[in-house]
Amino acid sequence: MFSNKDISHFANLETPFYYYDLNLLQDTLNTCAAAAKLYNFHVHYAMKANFNAKVLQSIKAVGFGADCVSGGEVSKAIETGFDKGQIVFAGVGKSDKEINLALDQNIFCFNVESVQELEVINELAAKKGKKASVAIRINPNVDAHTHHNITTGLDENKFGVNSWDLPQCAEMLRASANLEFVGIHFHIGSQITNLDVYKNLCVRVNEFAIWFEERGFAVKVLNVGGGLGIDYHNPDQQIPDFANYFKIFSDFLDIKPGQEVHFELGRALVGQSASLISRVLYVKNGKKKNFVILDAGMTELMRPALYQAYHKIENLTRGNEATLKYDIVGPICESTDCFGKEVEQPESFRGDLYAIRSAGAYGEVMASKYNLRDEIRSVYSEEA
Numbered sequence: 001m002f003s004n005k006d007i008s009h010f011a012n013l014e015t016p017f018y019y020y021d022l023n024l025l026q027d028t029l030n031t032c033a034a035a036a037k038l039y040n041f042h043v044h045y046a047m048k049a050n051f052n053a054k055v056l057q058s059i060k061a062v063g064f065g066a067d068c069v070s071g072g073e074v075s076k077a078i079e080t081g082f083d084k085g086q087i088v089f090a091g092v093g094k095s096d097k098e099i100n101l102a103l104d105q106n107i108f109c110f111n112v113e114s115v116q117e118l119e120v121i122n123e124l125a126a127k128k129g130k131k132a133s134v135a136i137r138i139n140p141n142v143d144a145h146t147h148h149n150i151t152t153g154l155d156e157n158k159f160g161v162n163s164w165d166l167p168q169c170a171e172m173l174r175a176s177a178n179l180e181f182v183g184i185h186f187h188i189g190s191q192i193t194n195l196d197v198y199k200n201l202c203v204r205v206n207e208f209a210i211w212f213e214e215r216g217f218a219v220k221v222l223n224v225g226g227g228l229g230i231d232y233h234n235p236d237q238q239i240p241d242f243a244n245y246f247k248i249f250s251d252f253l254d255i256k257p258g259q260e261v262h263f264e265l266g267r268a269l270v271g272q273s274a275s276l277i278s279r280v281l282y283v284k285n286g287k288k289k290n291f292v293i294l295d296a297g298m299t300e301l302m303r304p305a306l307y308q309a310y311h312k313i314e315n316l317t318r319g320n321e322a323t324l325k326y327d328i329v330g331p332i333c334e335s336t337d338c339f340g341k342e343v344e345q346p347e348s349f350r351g352d353l354y355a356i357r358s359a360g361a362y363g364e365v366m367a368s369k370y371n372l373r374d375e376i377r378s379v380y381s382e383e384a
């Protein structure tokens with residue numbers, strides 16, 4: 001919800017830009033941190049969701065670790081001041097250069113996604129005379145009931161080690177003098193709104209933990225990944241239900257004394273804290289359709305074009321009284337450059353300000369230069 005003061009402030013600014021509500025971000029982080037603390041759970045922020053410098057500063061300040069998926073993210077986390085001892089590094093295709101960088105930085109652990117990767121990390125660690133801490137990312141074949149493009153924990157997905165490869169994994173761990181097994185890792189998908197899915201995950205985590213323990217491995221860390229969704233239809237109902245989310249893991253995981261439970265949350269921490277603010281360039285009234293053409297497009301927010309993702313769209317200049325249906329599109333030379341079809345809006349005019357809500361996660365960071373677009377700018381609530 002934007003105040004009149006926000007809207008007058010936006011009216012003086014060049015569009016498009018991401019607007020970050022840093023107070024809401026702080027409230028979200030504090031709520032999550034307090035809910036996790038109740039159970040002594042460890043939270044790593046999934047940096048891929050948003051690595052805007054101010055966002056990262058706020059997250060670091062609350063004491064979370066970082067979940068990284070590239071050497072670039074590991075470096076950025078360290079530059080930002082995240083504790084190296086709280087950095088985890090996942091990814092199915094870690095290059096030798098990235099592994100070496102993470103070894104040099106003594107990060108908390110590699111979330112390893114294949115037997116071959118274990119072999120490579122062992123070799124590279126041996127060359128440096130080091131022992132690399134590793135958790136095995138297991139693909140548990142649990143359906144996350146989310147969009148198939150952001151599902152990661154089914155047998156057909158490329159992520160993690162499948163259960164039938166675990167015996168080979170265990171053998172490799174035993175044979176590798178430069179690896180230290182710390183635990184098991186899972187991440188079954190993103191934008192998960194049905195929390196029952198996590199109960200199913202817990203059942204599988206318990207089974208896999210026993211599997212490793214029966215073979216003589218001490219499972220110190222149970223890392224259950226992230227994926228908690230946000231309500232894209234109600235962007236003003238802003239803070240996800242962290243209390244219930246963590247309670248599920250406390251209730252359904254068999255947590256042994258000394259065992260740590262780790263999470264890797266991205267979207268839930270940052271998703272509602274930003275909107276993409278744009279101006280209407282043109283309004284085209286056709287025979288079959290009316291179009292609102294914005295100065296922001298799929299190059300600034302790719303999710304609708306990529307996953308047919310829903311984002312609530314609001315005309316900030318004219319208010320809420322919807323009288324017409326428009327396809328809300330951008331200026332990019334692609335037919336998928338569309339933020340919403342047949343969206344009910346007030347009659348709109350050139351110069352109106354539009355907000356595309358819930359754009360704090362996988363928004364700014366997925367922007368592209370396609371069509372040689374200007375780099376997307378950011379504006380922060382503290383500047384208003």
Ligand SMILES: Cc1ncc(COP(=O)(O)O)c(C=O)c1O
Pocket residue numbers: 046049067090187189190191225226227228264265266267268361
């Ligand atoms: C390994 C891993 N951990 C954590 C996340 C964070 O996901 P989300 O933003 O849905 O919480 C992702 C992205 O889906 C991921 O691939």
Ligand SMILES: N[C@@H](CCCC[NH3+])C(=O)O
Pocket residue numbers: 048150152190191303361362
């Ligand atoms: N980029 C996706 C989420 C992918 C999560 C990373 N595994 C989105 O916008 O919803």
